[in-house]
Amino acid sequence: MSAAKRLSIDRIACAGRGVCAELFPERVDLDEWGYPVIPDPTVPEHLLGHARRAVAGCPVLALRLDPAPPER
Amino acid sequence: MNTATLQLAAGPSPLWYATRAGGTVALVLLTATVVLGIASGGQYAPKRIARFEIAALHRNLSLLTLAFLVLHIVTAIADTFVHLTWWDAVLPFASSYRTLWLGLGTLAFDLLLAVLATSAIRLRLGVRRWKAVHWLSYACWPLALFHGAGTGTDTKLPLQLLLTAACTAAVVAAVWWRLYRAGPEHRTARIWGGVAALVLPMLLVAFLANGPLRAGWAQRADAVTTVPASPAADRLGGPR
Ligand code: SF4
Numbered sequence: 671m672s673a674a675k676r677l678s679i680d681r682i683a684c685a686g687r688g689v690c691a692e693l694f695p696e697r698v699d700l701d702e703w704g705y706p707v708i709p710d711p712t713v714p715e716h717l718l719g720h721a722r723r724a725v726a727g728c729p730v731l732a733l734r735l736d737p738a739p740p741e742r
Numbered sequence: 743m744n745t746a747t748l749q750l751a752a753g754p755s756p757l758w759y760a761t762r763a764g765g766t767v768a769l770v771l772l773t774a775t776v777v778l779g780i781a782s783g784g785q786y787a788p789k790r791i792a793r794f795e796i797a798a799l800h801r802n803l804s805l806l807t808l809a810f811l812v813l814h815i816v817t818a819i820a821d822t823f824v825h826l827t828w829w830d831a832v833l834p835f836a837s838s839y840r841t842l843w844l845g846l847g848t849l850a851f852d853l854l855l856a857v858l859a860t861s862a863i864r865l866r867l868g869v870r871r872w873k874a875v876h877w878l879s880y881a882c883w884p885l886a887l888f889h890g891a892g893t894g895t896d897t898k899l900p901l902q903l904l905l906t907a908a909c910t911a912a913v914v915a916a917v918w919w920r921l922y923r924a925g926p927e928h929r930t931a932r933i934w935g936g937v938a939a940l941v942l943p944m945l946l947v948a949f950l951a952n953g954p955l956r957a958g959w960a961q962r963a964d965a966v967t968t969v970p971a972s973p974a975a976d977r978l979g980g981p982r
Contacts, residue, residue, distance in 0.1 A: 683869070685785075687785060687793055688793065689793045689794050689797065692792045692793060692794045693794050725865070726864075726865060727794050727797060729782065729797070730869055731864070731865065731868070731869045
C-alpha cells in the first residue's frame, strides 16, 4: 500500500488567488487567469507536507487532499 | 496636575507600566492584523510579496497580539493598583473598576479568542462557519479601540493620540479600499461597511473631546452612563 494522496480542486469554490501554486508549485500550475491547473494530481509521500500546507493555506478551502484511489 | 498623575505618584508599579505598554502594543498589532486581513480579503497582490506571505504575517501578528494581550491582562490583574479578578478578563461588564470601559476590552478579548480558536480548526469547521466567526474581527477592533481610549491611562498623551489616530486611519483606509475593490454583490453589507467606516472616526473624535480629553475623566469613567457626560458627573469631576 502506498501512502500517496490525491490533490483535487473544488472549482466552484476556488477564487483563483493562487496561494496553492505559491505553496505547492510541484503539483499546481496557474492558467493565464490565475486559476490552478493540476497536471498530475498524485502526491507522493515526500511531498505531503507541502500539499497539506497548500490545503491549509487556501483562503476558501477549495483544495482537497484525499486518499489516492487503489491502483490497478 | 491631573488625576492620573496623582494616582501614579501614589503608587507606580512596574506591573502597571507593563499593563499600559502591553495594551498599546496589542492595539497596534491588532490594527496591523486587521489591515492585513482586509488586504488579503480584497485580494491585495503586490508584485514583490507572495499572498501566502501576507497570510502568514496576518496569522503571526494575530498570535503576537494574543501574547501582548496576555501580558496586558495578567499584569493588570496582578497589579494591586486597581482591583481586578481573573473573571474580569473573560466576563465582560462584571468588573467594579470602570465597568463599561473595561468591559469593552473584555468583550474584544472574547471575540478575538473566538476568532483565533475557529481559525485554528478552520479545516474541520469548513469555510462558511469559520468565516461567520471571522467577521467578528470587525467588531473586535473598534471595541479594543474604545476600550483603550476610554480607560487608557495614557489616552491624553500627544503621542498616544497620534497612535490612536494612526490606527483608526489605517483600518478606515483599508475598509474603504476593500469596498472600492468589492464586486457588485452584498450591496447592503457594503453600504453598512462604508457608513461604519465613516461614523467610527467621528464617534471617536466626539468621544475623546467630551470624555478623556476633558478634566475629571478618571472619576467620570467609573460611572457607566457618561457618554455624553452629564452636567452632574461633570461637577463631580476633578480639578480643572
Ligand atoms: S489557493 Fe484556493 S482559491 Fe486560490 S487558486 Fe488555489 S485552490 Fe483556488
